[in-house]
Amino acid sequence: MNQLKTRFPLSSGQKFLTGYRLLEPSKRPIYVSLAACSVVIGLVMVMHQKATMFGLAFVLSGMIGLGKSVQGWFEEFNMEKWKRQHGSMTVRGIKVGMALFITSEAAFFASFFWAFSHACWGSCSMNMVWPPIGFRCISPWKWPMYNCALLIGSGLTVTYAHKAAKWQERSPYIHEERVHKALNVTCALGGFFMLIQAYEYWSMPFGMYDSVYGSCFYMMTGFHGLHVIAGSVWLCCCSQAASNRAYMMRRPHLGVQLGVWYWHFVDVVWLLVWGVVYVNGSVWY
Template sequence: MRNHPFHLVNPSPWPLFASFAVFIFTIGMTQYMHGFIGGGYTLTLGFSMVLYAMYVWWRDIIREATFEGHHTQAVQRGIRYGVILFITSEVMFFVAFFWSFFHGSLAPTIEIGAVWPPKGISVIGPWEVPLLNTFILLSSGASVTWAHHAILAGERKQALNGLYMTIALAVVFTFFQAYEYVEAPFTISDSVYGSTFYMLTGGHGLHVIVGTTFLAICTIRLYNYHFTKSHHLGFEAAALYWHFVDVVWLFLFVVVYWWGGA
């Protein structure tokens, strides 16, 4: 019998399998980008292995937390710290590209015409699709907060409705982002503006897709009665991640679309 509240994890094959899957995925991506014969098949195999590793590893964690009772208050506190540190590292990811954007815009070099936006670049107006997407994403932040409060109040049906609304808004946001990319008058290779624009908005779009997947898994878990008033750490992590995505988009809208395109 243990005399501490911490979870000593049983030996698992998934960390090693996940490492091997990422290795295959990286090789496949490299081969595919350089036009190697069979590179697409290797990429598909590696990506499938990564997805399988995610599924089985998350399955085991859900089993340990929900059915075996290993996630005590002390364990949950440690996981919360881990989620906060993870989001902090994500903040640093965006800081790097915002820094690059400001470096190019505050002191534009002669190579780009000594002006910002660079000479020849037709920027995307902030008051059309970007403004619409801002309202959509802020609304999704409100709906995920609604779902959180509903879980705390024991209102499972309302929580599900809040999550359904959040996921629907996230899908609409992603659709409009893709539409904007299709209609954009410049590409990622068009000077420092194009590269920083697509790295910032594309990086954020990837985070939206990850957050949407996160919330979809939480919806399935809530539907299967995995969450209670006092035990819903998985949802808390998803909600915190989603609010981070919201805040990053506000910075993107103000800095890149509004101020950076003026």
């Protein structure tokens, strides 16, 4: 037990904080589950073109519920960290949980890559045409390549922000502004990525219901876009926190570090999407 104690006093009634953190009862998991269920039901209704307006309403209400729940969770997380209630074992558990979450997301995208590759190689093995006749594939060397450059550049800026957050321990008044600016640049690059993706969708010659090619294409790129939006919101919250000097003095590196992990995962997924969908599709075309 002595190894789990920290030197940070918790309150006047409790002298030392152990490495473990017992959470108080919360209703947020129930709210998140209901909101996620609403989003899934709405997406199913929209995809099957049944009661589309009600489906969009379900999706919108679910997204708002998820956003409010996540915002509340972040506020509680930052408050606990501000009160120095995160011991060594708590931080370790948070990192392990984030690693498992990214692993589950990797398995999620792997299922789409497998579906696309199976349809591609299965069609070729049976001497069929891939992509299907009538499809005009998007050139991988134009807008998709620009998106690759944007995400690679954002990976460099977010890594610099993480390094600056570590350097902040030694010179807090010098590096806090660098963290803030680097995270802002990363969020801006993510925003430009989404603008290019939206323009690509607008000019796309095929839709989501056009064969398995269109379904896999929109599912992979669409869900990746949602992850880019989520990562940008996360890093924007970290950037806003980095602008608070008093908050930076409390070593808020954990949130930045987890955001960096998530953003690098988004970068790697896009490179795989670009190689498997855009380049592979154009080669067979």
